[in-house]
Amino acid sequence: MPNYLVRDIKLAPAGRLKIDWVSQHMPVLNVIREQFIKEQPFKGYRVAVCIHLEAKTAYLAEVLKAGGAEVSIAGSNPLSTQDDVAAALADAGINVYSWYNATAQEYKEHLLHLIDDQPDIVIDDGGDVVQLLHTERTEVAAKVLGGCEETTTGVLRLRSLEKQGALKFPMIAVNDAYCKYLFDNRYGTGESVWSGIMRTTNLITAGKTVVVAGYGWCGKGIAMRAKGLGAKVIVTEVDPVKAIEAYMDGCHPMHSLEAAKLGDVFITATGCKDVFTARHYQVMKDGAILCNAGHFDVEINIPDLAAMSAGRRKVRKDIEEFSLSDGRKIYLLAEGRLVNLAAGDGHPAEIMDMSFALQALSARYLLDNAGGLLNKVYVVPKEIDDRVANLKLQSLGVHIDRLTPEQAAYINEWNHAT
Known part of the structure; x- marks a missing residue:
């Protein structure tokens, strides 16, 4: 047994x-x-x-x-x-x-x-x-x-x-x-994160400004699906090369404090801690939604958000509302844990x-x-x-080409005839 x-x-x-x-x-x-x-x-x-x-x-x-x-x-x-x-x-x-x-x-x-x-x-x-x-x-x-x-x-x-x-x-x-990583991290994360967000909030994505923190393969997938759903996408990064990638992919890379003023939905996918903290919450819009796609629940600093709040309550399954002292409300999905699994099927x-x-x-x-x-x-x-x-x-049911012996020999030979 x-x-x-x-x-x-x-x-x-x-x-x-x-x-x-x-x-x-x-x-x-x-x-x-x-x-x-x-x-x-x-x-x-x-x-x-x-x-x-x-x-x-x-x-x-x-x-x-x-x-x-x-x-x-x-x-x-x-x-x-x-x-x-x-x-x-x-x-x-x-x-x-x-x-x-x-x-x-x-x-x-x-x-x-x-x-x-x-x-x-x-x-x-x-x-x-x-x-x-x-x-x-x-x-x-x-x-x-x-x-x-x-x-x-x-x-x-x-x-x-x-x-x-x-x-x-x-x-x-x-x-x-x-x-x-090319498929799971990009296509899998991109689809499952948005599935989790949409089934949890029952809100439209089209027309919203989405801030994706981190432009690794997971961030790329999340941003790609956000654009497909009609969102405007901002990317925050610490890696200059990845920031250029985001720019070339049609996203808007910017400093996280500037992005915090503009976003409607914030999604972390960095693998790091304290991506969004009190200084970001201070400038976020009323009704901003926070969620995490990284493995650990440390990317969104929840103690900071709680300390700034006059009250907090659960308003839907997997949605917690934080009421700030100035009247603004910020919403956290799935307790800051992996939104695609904590609020979805992965x-x-x-x-x-x-x-x-x-x-x-x-x-x-x-x-x-x-x-x-x-x-x-x-x-x-x-x-x-x-x-x-x-x-x-x-x-x-897909069939692809294979190298002929001559082609295989050619690409492994350095001394090509000109």
Whole structure:
């Protein structure tokens, strides 16, 4: 019997319907699942998964289990776990430690339960599990063969560990694979953030001024979708090159204090802290809406906003109103957590199909190369990236050209005849 800590196991049938639905729209992962069933690459190994616990993640866990793994799973954010999906996984024989709206202490306890299952492979999202393995559960870290990281935030934390010479096992930066950031970070984030905002607020986007903080791949996707919805887009950046990119893409880069005076909707996607603080709130319009698309809830400084407010109340599900002393009202979505997951269903299934295919194949790569990897952060091998891309094209019915032997020789030759 699996171990589980879920809100209500009786919710399993509803969660099963969600998992079955997304599995029909994840053809790349389905091909990998069939291969895993035949080859059983994870037989005898334990895999710990800490990713936003909704239907697509659940299907990844089931694919790993189909490959022979003993799987444990916990959510990577207190507000993104869907209780019916968690129950369905527990009912399917997977160890589950997660429920929606966990307190900070409960969230940490769930992750510690996950670690105490003694994983051989860790699949992390944001770096919280890896952080605990390097601090409070170092004895478990000694047996970990390696891990994979899903997000930009998590990769930054890993590279910091590596730079200090403190990383205890090899990690693969799945976030940095082409088939992850070009599609998941850009198209997935762009669509799911706006889906979360619109379903939460029920307000129109066309004609509004949207301020996107950060113009990495997530910011690019958010800005692109905002323009498609008819918004005027301002971008705030600290990187001069990215600011020029935003300008060339038809956005308006400017200092955040100037942008604060103009925006109707503010979306953070930087991976940093204190992107919007008291000095910004002081000049924002009455009715301004704040939300976050970064991994942690520190990009919008909520204590500053609370300190400036004469009152605060919840006005809709996932919308909190802060009444400032001068009568202005500022609205915060999803408690400043990931708006696309805390107030939505996350990225579309077809997008996560590629990201989770990378996770599954990278986890297998770690097993296949156990003992031969150093304790450092690795990029996803090109053959894995290319395989996922080719499987995706096949699922779309798309055929592309291939180099002839002569062409391949030509582009690898430096001494071309003139």
